[in-house]
Each structure stands twice: as C-alpha cells, then as structure tokens.
Amino acid sequence: MGEESISRGKRRYRHSESHPPPQKAIYMFSFDLSAMVENSRGAVEFTEGERREFKHNGFLVIPDAIDDEALGQIRDVVWDSIPEDPESRDDLLEAEYRNLGGKDPSVTDREPFYPIWEQMFSYADELVGGDSLIAPEPSDLDGWLSLNLNFPDEGRPEDANSPSTSDISGHVDGFGDGFSEPPGFTIAGTVYVDRVPPRGGGLTVWPGSHWSAAEHFESNDVEGFVDAQSNQNEPPYDVGDPFEVAGGAGSLVLWHGRLQHTTGVNLGSNVRVGLFKRFHHEDYDDHWEQDLEQPFAHWPAIQDIDTKGTHLQ
Template identity: 25%
Template sequence: MPHLTPEQKNDFKENGCLIIRNALAPEQIQAAQDTLWAGIEANRNDPETWVEAGPRSPASTNDPAIRATVHESPLFAMMEEMVGKDLLNPGSAGPAFVYPSKDKNWSLPARGHLDGYYTPTNGVAEGTVGYMTMNVTIYVEDIDAKGGCFTYWPGSHRVAHEYFKTHSLLSVQGGVSSDLYPEGKFPEGQQFVGKAGDAIFWHGQLFHSGSKNVNRNIRMALIGRFSRKDSNDIRFETNDDQWATWEGIN
C-alpha cells in the first residue's frame, strides 16, 4: 500500500520539498533522544546548560536508534516511492544540532546553498561535487520558529535545474546560490517548524540553510542525504525533464 498520495508527490515536484508530520513512532523518538543525550555535553534536566553546548553531532549515524528513524519508519519507503524501488543507496541520517545561542538577535537567513560542494571546512574534496538525489531532515525535538529551523526555498530546485542545463555542476563555487540567481536576490526562505517526529524531504538541488537558535530547546535534527546507486553515471547529465529518472514522479 502506498505511503504517499498523488497530491503529495505533486507537491514535492512543484516545491522540491514535502513535509511529513508524525513520521516517527513515540518509541522511536524516545530511543533517538536517549541516544543523543548520552553524547551531549550538558545536563538533560538543566536547560541553562544547553546554551552553546556541544557537540554538533553527538551520536553516530550507524547507531541503531538513529538508523531506525529512517529504516524502521516509513521514511525510506516514501523516498523509494518517489525515486524508484531499489534505486537509492540505503544510507542513514546523522545528527546536526544547533544549540541555543547567548545572543538573542535573530534574522532569517538571506540566502541558501547547495550541498556537495567544496569549502575549506566541510570535508568535500576540492574540484569535486557530491550528488544527492533526495534528502531528509528529521526532528527529534519540538522546534519552534527562530529555534534553529532548517530553512529552505520552495521551488528553488527548478531554478537550479534550469541553470545546470547550460552550466557545469562544478561552476557553483562552494554551493553558494548567488551564482545561480542573476542578481543574487533570493525570495524569502521558509522555516521548517515542527514537532518531534516530523520530517521534511528535500530535493538534492533545493537551496537551503541552517539558522540561528534563540529559543530554549536544542535544535535536535537528523539529516540524511541519499544518492542513486547509478549517480556516478548520471551525475553530470541534466535532462530537459527534471524528473526523467524519478520512477514514482515522472
């Protein structure tokens, strides 16, 4: 039985993203929280110690409770419904935390970026580019506006697709999206506000950004990036139809 409706698939096609509420069962949320708190350098029962704590990634992507959020929930099956059965590398999601800041001045990020591009600090090899087909951000804590929300630009995947029809994937320096928008002008981004267990799928060429957390809660998120098994063969090909290789959407 399908997990997604035709309307949801159309929303993903149009916006490059799709929010799924209550993607995780309560016991999956609890198990993930317990695993993550074991690695946080703060007192779980004292929010004052959460401010500017660490680390950014307090657990392994291979921890059973973390891996279960993707593979023992409907999320991976939903991705396969859109991309195609057995076409994605299995992968997992890894912690990406934003701790509360002492500085309470907040503004919405002015622009986004694309993942997979070299910067001096992100570990991507210079002169290469990653290729992500579909990604997911999963919240394992309630996250309100201004709480370090995953921020995204709906429809920006279509801008990227048009750009890459006539430009190399390597032409975007550091994944900075001002290279793609003619005047470097972005529309206003949207914050993904959600409860523990909510998730958002996002296309591999959707502009997105992190954001500052001025709230009480730690932005406890897991982010998974998934590529097709044949990504090395199709990485530098940009079809006229952006969805030509998506069996569940084309």
C-alpha cells in the first residue's frame, strides 16, 4: 500500500506543556496493511507510529477496512430507501443532506449494517486499547443505524466561484443545541461506501483541534462552550485550516470525540454515502469531565505515547 503525503498551509495552535501541538502542518496517512495482524478478537493491531499519528492529528485514515461485498449490500439499501435517481444529476442537486438514522422508516433492511459496525468497533477498540469501548449488540440495530447522504452541491471544481473547503465551519459533536450531560463520546468512525475524491463531500476535519479543545476546557466551562458553538456554529477558539479527507470505497476514518469536523463540499456528480458511528468508553459517564482537559487519559494504548519531536513527513 503506497503512501500519500498532504501538505497544508501554516496553522495556528495555542497549547500548554500537557497538550503538545503538532510539530509540522503535514498530515501523512500511511496505514501499512502489511503491519496489520488478526488477534483473537478478529481486530487489527496498530503500530506505535499509527497511534502517535492519531494522538497528534486526532484522526487516522485506514484504507480498505471494509470489504466490497459488504459495501455492495449497503449501496442496495441506500437506493432502495430514497426516492432520488442516482443517474440524474438534476435529481441529486435538488436533494438535501440527509441522515437516515434511528428508526427511519425509509430504511427497511438494517441487517447489512451490523457486520460493518462490528468491524468499525474492532478497529476503534483496538486503537483505544484495553477492551475499553462498549461493544455493539445485534439487538440494537435501530440505535446503530446512521447513514449519512451528502448530495452534490451546485458548482463544479473548475469553477472559481464554487464553494470550497475554506468556506465552511466545523463543530464538536454533543456541545451545541440539545446539549445534555454527559456530552460527546470517546471516538467515532466514518466509512466511505464509495470512492470519495477531493471536493467530493468527504469528512472534513481540523487536525489537532482536539488539543485546542482540551486547552480551552482548562480555563473555561462547558456551558460557555455550548453557548458559543450554538450561537456561532463553531467552537470558541481558533483551530487553523480544515482538511478534507478523500479516500477509496471501504476507507475508514477514526476520529477523536473532540475533533472539530463537518461534512465537506461536494462538487462531484455522486452522492457521498457514509456510515457513521460514535463509540463510548464503558466508564465514559464517570470520567467525561476529566476527558475534556485530558483527551487521552482513558486510552490505554495511546495515553503514554510521546508526540514530542513527531515528524510526519
């Protein structure tokens, strides 16, 4: 598996000694499939470098995490569940972003989702370490269903007046309208059901913003954060430039619960179909307040990894 190195412009961070900033504005996604080995739980093992990359940036891209057969079943469910014609761009342009979740009656077949969520859980739990996350249950398919459809926007990539990644703002899940305690979650996963090219509606993140959130919470309360994000539609601190995650079908993006993110601009011809799931530490309710200031305090496989001197190049 080859490597892809993506360089961005200068980013600004405000970090304390306990919250080390990324050393360079270079994000390298180099998940080495040859280094993956099955363990007794059917999960994978991550190298220390991959764990360091996640700690550093707050997200990690895993290509080819989900097999084609499982993805094909999801595609069938999608087009059986929505009225739009996938071959009609005009039809798709008129549609709005849609999340088919929970007990959405338009999704009549939930069975194909569970094997994928089970695989997502295996990756996430292995990355966190210590068998820490709450495992999915087949009986809770309604609660596990989260299918995000990002329909094409007006405009084309070659049009200078089309929307761009720099025009959008992000958010931190669980800290806005409808806030309740405990807010947020430990880690999330997003699976691309089809290939997502640049400016094709991919997950867009603000690398390192989980550290910015931690520093913010050292001297600010949760209520102020919620008020600011509800009113401004973005967190109350500077996090630099966004990065859009492109990837092939079956790519899995794991990302930290306090990472700022949003749905990307889609100037392509296709619907970006993504499977999304949040995962909680089994004791999340007891230590979520500590997690706000110490984002890896309860991540046994990552908490002691040193990011000082990290050079992702």
